[in-house]
């Protein structure tokens with residue numbers, strides 16, 4: 197399978213690593229570390245040299261309870277970083293739910309729109325559909341970041357996530373978006389308990405049946421803390437294990453903070469000849 201993006205048609209025959217760059221003061225595990233453009237860009241360069249296949253740059257934390265950021269402020273945070281990252285020779289994704297930020301990022305030439313809101317904000321879907329070939333990641337979320345963890349509830353989490361993603365794909369396809377541009381994400385930690393997140397991992401093949409590559413973001417997430425009793429800064433081993441388990445169950449792209457360690461782990465996984473995406 198391939199992921200068609202603005203400048204690159206990404207071959208997903210082997211699992212790919214998406215490096216996270218949070219240009220925020222308040223992200224749950226690295227808030228404030230790459231908060232100015234220079235530090236964020238240096239981090240981009242470091243992730244690429246560590247083996248990241250693509251970069252995901254975001255200017256608004258979506259951690260549970262996070263306060264929304266205004267459009268102007270989000271643009272101020274991400275645009276200079278996107279501009280620099282676009283010169284690094286790898287696909288660049290913008291992590292945003294705001295159509296105005298998407299529009300500005302696409303005007304710069306960004307490759308992928310990664311939207312935790314699955315292009316449901318007014319105007320977002322049309323904007324992406326009008327673009328000839330940017331890639332898009334559609335993620336499932338129940339509720340909104342401010343309140344999503346207060347009482348997540350499902351009859352069958354995997355079936356409901358699958359139905360939601362299928363409906364979002366159908367809407368984009370009706371708008372004329374080519375299937376190869378669309379990647380899906382179950383949205384680990386977005387309105388889900390730890391056991392619901394692990395059920396999504398156990399039954400990941402049901403989401404693969406939707407016929408699109410899967411991107412998953414387990415890196416440092418609180419479900420790993422629930423399982424291991426470890427704080428966000430101490431979840432590297434658990435994050436690697438989750439990434440490998442997700443790849444083993446067919447995920448094509450893992451969204452991670454710790455690129456070098458994940459790349460090493462995937463090298464071993466590949467050398468073992470295990471089946472993947």
Ligand code: HH2
Nearest residue numbers: 218223224257258259333335381384413
């Ligand atoms: N998780 C986060 C943010 N964006 N996008 C996708 N597609 N999938 C995810 O699982 C996902 C995402 C949250 O992680 P992080 O960016 O590290 O934290 P914060 O939102 O606090 O900046």
